[in-house]
Amino acid sequence: MSPIIEFKDFSFKYRAQAEPTLRDINLSIMPGEKVLIVGPSGSGKSTLAHCINGLVPFSYTGEINGTLTVKGKKPSELGLFGLSKIVGTVLQDTDGQFIGLTVAEDIAFALENDMTPQEEMFAKVDEVAEMVDVKRLLDHAPGELSGGQKQRVSMAGVMVDDVEILLFDEPLANLDPATGKRAIHMIDQIQKKKKTTILIIEHRLEDALYRDVDRIVVVGNGRIVADTTPDELLATNILEEQGIREPFYIAALKHAGCTISAEDQPQHIETMHIEKYSQAVKDWFGKAERKEGKKGSESALKVEDLYFSYEEGKPILQHIHFDIMEGEMVSIVGKNGAGKSTLSNLICGFYKPVRGRILLNGQDMAPLSIKERGEKIGLVMQSPNQMISKPMIFDEVALGLKVRGVPEEEIRERVNRTLKICGLYPFRNWPVSALSFGQKKRVSIASILVMDPRVLILDEPTAGQDYRHYTEIMEFLKRINEEFHITIIMITHDMHLMLEYTDRAIVIADGHLIADDTPAKVLTSEAIADKAYLKKTSLYDLAVNCGLEDPSEFVERFIAYERKNRREKEDAAHV
Amino acid sequence: MSKMLAYEEKDTWIHRLSGVTKLIFFLLWCFTSMLTYDTRILAFMVAFSLLIFKISKTEWKQVGTVFKLIMVFLILNVLAIFILSPDHGTEIYGTRTVLFHIAGSYDLTKEQLFYELNVIIKYFTVIPAVFMFLVTTNPSEFAASMNKVGISYNIGYALAIAIRYVPDVQGEFTKIKHAQEARGIEMSGKASLLSRIKNTSAILFPLIFSSMDRIDTVSNAMELRGYGKHKKRTWYMERKLKRNDYLTIGFTVVFTVVALVITFADGNRFYNPFS
Numbered sequence: 019m020s021p022i023i024e025f026k027d028f029s030f031k032y033r034a035q036a037e038p039t040l041r042d043i044n045l046s047i048m049p050g051e052k053v054l055i056v057g058p059s060g061s062g063k064s065t066l067a068h069c070i071n072g073l074v075p076f077s078y079t080g081e082i083n084g085t086l087t088v089k090g091k092k093p094s095e096l097g098l099f100g101l102s103k104i105v106g107t108v109l110q111d112t113d114g115q116f117i118g119l120t121v122a123e124d125i126a127f128a129l130e131n132d133m134t135p136q137e138e139m140f141a142k143v144d145e146v147a148e149m150v151d152v153k154r155l156l157d158h159a160p161g162e163l164s165g166g167q168k169q170r171v172s173m174a175g176v177m178v179d180d181v182e183i184l185l186f187d188e189p190l191a192n193l194d195p196a197t198g199k200r201a202i203h204m205i206d207q208i209q210k211k212k213k214t215t216i217l218i219i220e221h222r223l224e225d226a227l228y229r230d231v232d233r234i235v236v237v238g239n240g241r242i243v244a245d246t247t248p249d250e251l252l253a254t255n256i257l258e259e260q261g262i263r264e265p266f267y268i269a270a271l272k273h274a275g276c277t278i279s280a281e282d283q284p285q286h287i288e289t290m291h292i293e294k295y296s297q298a299v300k301d302w303f304g305k306a307e308r309k310e311g312k313k314g315s316e317s318a319l320k321v322e323d324l325y326f327s328y329e330e331g332k333p334i335l336q337h338i339h340f341d342i343m344e345g346e347m348v349s350i351v352g353k354n355g356a357g358k359s360t361l362s363n364l365i366c367g368f369y370k371p372v373r374g375r376i377l378l379n380g381q382d383m384a385p386l387s388i389k390e391r392g393e394k395i396g397l398v399m400q401s402p403n404q405m406i407s408k409p410m411i412f413d414e415v416a417l418g419l420k421v422r423g424v425p426e427e428e429i430r431e432r433v434n435r436t437l438k439i440c441g442l443y444p445f446r447n448w449p450v451s452a453l454s455f456g457q458k459k460r461v462s463i464a465s466i467l468v469m470d471p472r473v474l475i476l477d478e479p480t481a482g483q484d485y486r487h488y489t490e491i492m493e494f495l496k497r498i499n500e501e502f503h504i505t506i507i508m509i510t511h512d513m514h515l516m517l518e519y520t521d522r523a524i525v526i527a528d529g530h531l532i533a534d535d536t537p538a539k540v541l542t543s544e545a546i547a548d549k550a551y552l553k554k555t556s557l558y559d560l561a562v563n564c565g566l567e568d569p570s571e572f573v574e575r576f577i578a579y580e581r582k583n584r585r586e587k588e589d590a591a592h593v
Numbered sequence: 594m595s596k597m598l599a600y601e602e603k604d605t606w607i608h609r610l611s612g613v614t615k616l617i618f619f620l621l622w623c624f625t626s627m628l629t630y631d632t633r634i635l636a637f638m639v640a641f642s643l644l645i646f647k648i649s650k651t652e653w654k655q656v657g658t659v660f661k662l663i664m665v666f667l668i669l670n671v672l673a674i675f676i677l678s679p680d681h682g683t684e685i686y687g688t689r690t691v692l693f694h695i696a697g698s699y700d701l702t703k704e705q706l707f708y709e710l711n712v713i714i715k716y717f718t719v720i721p722a723v724f725m726f727l728v729t730t731n732p733s734e735f736a737a738s739m740n741k742v743g744i745s746y747n748i749g750y751a752l753a754i755a756i757r758y759v760p761d762v763q764g765e766f767t768k769i770k771h772a773q774e775a776r777g778i779e780m781s782g783k784a785s786l787l788s789r790i791k792n793t794s795a796i797l798f799p800l801i802f803s804s805m806d807r808i809d810t811v812s813n814a815m816e817l818r819g820y821g822k823h824k825k826r827t828w829y830m831e832r833k834l835k836r837n838d839y840l841t842i843g844f845t846v847v848f849t850v851v852a853l854v855i856t857f858a859d860g861n862r863f864y865n866p867f868s
């Protein structure tokens with residue numbers, strides 16, 4: 019059998035760049051294989067995908083050396099449209115790629131472009147919709163669908179073409195953990211049923227490995243660093259070296275001093291042979307320190323029996339009750355559409371609660387306007403592009419002070435101080451457009467920090483970021499939390515974030531508060547995880563499989579240990 | 594707001610007509626209305642427009658705001674005609690029956706009143722037809738129809754995709770507006786008009802940038818699924834012409850011909866009650 023995709027000594031340089039993005043790529047993928055491609059941001063993994071689906075060189079031009087064949091033919095012979103008959107691509111942005119006005123039209127899009135007669139389209143759309151379980155949604159508009167449903171529609175939209183290769187570009191990026199799990203399961207089903215070749219590009223390795231893959235290809239700095247089975251790969255240190263997050267249970271085993279071998283099948287914690295490691299894990303657990311919880315004594319933000327609805331009798335939020343202490347870092351979690359954003363809209367005063375009170379430092383905020391609240395509670399949106407409105411960095415950060423009529427001299431002084439805190443001072447006279455995404459994110463945080471808020475609310479602060487950028491942003495937030503005693507509330511469905519950086523998780527499901535506890539407790543409880551569309555952490559399974567009695571305590575100690583390690587590494591780097 | 598003038602699914606024979614039929618009706622109807630000043634025909638057209646408007650079960654809340662807006666324009670239009678050419682009616686009908694003198698060279702004449710009445714009626718022949726066309730035609734099906742009558746599918750699709758992303762952009766707009774308001778940029782009635790206009794840029798720029806990200810994704814997604822591969826494409830939402838469609842088209846064509854014959858029978862497009 020010959021490979022369906024074959025790269026030979028392949029390299030590619032974008033027209034606008036000096037250095038090649040991909041070099042010396044040699045990779046063959048057999049028909050029916052399921053391959054996971056991992057790598058940090060900027061490693062070239064997306065470019066690799068673009069080469070396969072034809073966006074390179076047809077949409078993004080550049081210089082190619084070496085050869086690539088798809089189904090034995092060169093992309094130049096096939097053309098972008100020829101390739102699209104072989105390779106179906108499901109993009110990361112579930113909203114953006116939804117083209118049709120209804121589900122049925124979106125699925126039929128490729129058929130329409132191919133001039134398929136209408137009768138044939140009806141039959142084909144029904145068949146594919148059945149396969150991904152969206153048949154009862156055929157006449158729905160995209161606004162009526164959840165993120166997971168939209169993604170399944172996108173899958174159907176490329177499968178109508180009977181493509182032989184399905185390419186998923188970060189399928190987990192916009193989904194809550196439980197929906198992500200379901201997506202991985204569905205991809206697995208499709209491969210088994212239709213023998214399609216599957217390529218998944220992801221940096222969330224642990225979640226992507228929820229179902230078996232045949233191989234993992236690690237891309238680093240434009241080259242292929244590893245191309246091997248998951249079991250083999252997890253037994254090495256390649257992932258860590260490349261800045262890709264290892265599955266939690268693997269990291270924990272390594273902390274306990276175990277050397278993992280491929281024979282023990284580390285791909286899934288549920289089926290891994292754990293016996294020979296369990297004593298080491300137990301010993302480590304005995305020695306590891308527990309993280310000391312710190313908590314201010316003053317209430318920063320208190321919510322009392324909050325109730326909100328657009329229509330009488332259809333509550334979006336009800337009986338919401340919590341008290342966040344000064345200097346805490348708290349996560350608000352729950353599935354998409356559970357009411358998390360509504361809650362932050364209520365706190366910022368964009369909506370008025372139907373019943374209940376919100377207190378800031380013990381004072382009822384009801385009489386305060388949006389602007390007045392904005393001086394005490396800062397809101398940072400998910401994407402910096404949603405906030406930045408000035409071309410120059412200094413002006414952007416100064417904006418909030420300027421509109422409040424702060425004197426020029428004071429503005430200069432406060433902006434410069436804030437830019438120093440955020441590590442942006444050297445760039446103060448730069449245009450915003452010259453910054454990277456992570457730096458822009460910091461500009462958007464700086465533009466809020468400059469107003470000296472007591473509480474900072476961040477909406478999905480790390481969405482779409484790889485491990486390195488994630489750590490960078492979160493360590494920065496942790497630092498301003500500790501040094502300036504600012505209370506930080508993060509709205510997220512990233513379980514790593516809630517575990518590693520927050521002391522407390524407020525869990526909302528279907529408009530109710532269902533838990534308010536440490537993240538470790540929340541993520542080791544099946545009942546809560548199920549209700550809130552979260553996922554139990556693999557550390558729980560590890561602890562249970564090793565015979566530990568208190569899994570949530572194990573998780574606490576693991577996080578404390580990781581945090582200490584990271585601090586030491588950082589301090590060493592600063593010296 | 595989002596429901597304003599938007600397609601709403603209802604079960605009437607007008608909704609069931611193909612978009613092509615409605616487009617042909619709409620175009621010929623407007624064409625006739627534009628050409629004729631024959632009051633008898635216009636009166637018939639108003640009556641008929643209102644009748645089919647009723648049949649299409651269009652509700653006031655779907656069209657109310659836009660209707661009021663059009664009324665404002667209508668009044669401006671009628672006043673402007675009078676101010677700019679107060680004797681246009683006389684020029685047309687050849688007589689001059691002064692009702693009373695206003696000021697300077699301005700007299701109110703019967704002829705002018707009658708002429709302006711015709712203008713008003715013309716508005717009312719077209720308004721229900723426009724509304725009905727918009728709220729009873731599925732945008733995708735409309736795109737298909739435009740393509741059917743020979744217009745490039747790019748134009749139809751651009752329209753359909755604009756409608757597709759309107760709610761998304763609206764949602765994004767609200768989010769950005771909220772975040773900027775929290776930063777202290779006043780967008781409510783409290784701020785002066787001038788500073789509100791200036792502050793709009795604080796919302797517009799982020800909106801444009803995030804929309805550009807979206808456009809990039811959409812165009813990639815479309816290309817990856819073969820958009821623009823052939824000169825033609827088929828449409829999932831297309832409706833085949835049925836008996837009612839042929840009857841409607843037939844009626845429209847016959848009506849147009851008859852209306853124009855009656856209009857021009859006496860040599861010009863005006864009906865003259867004064868001679």
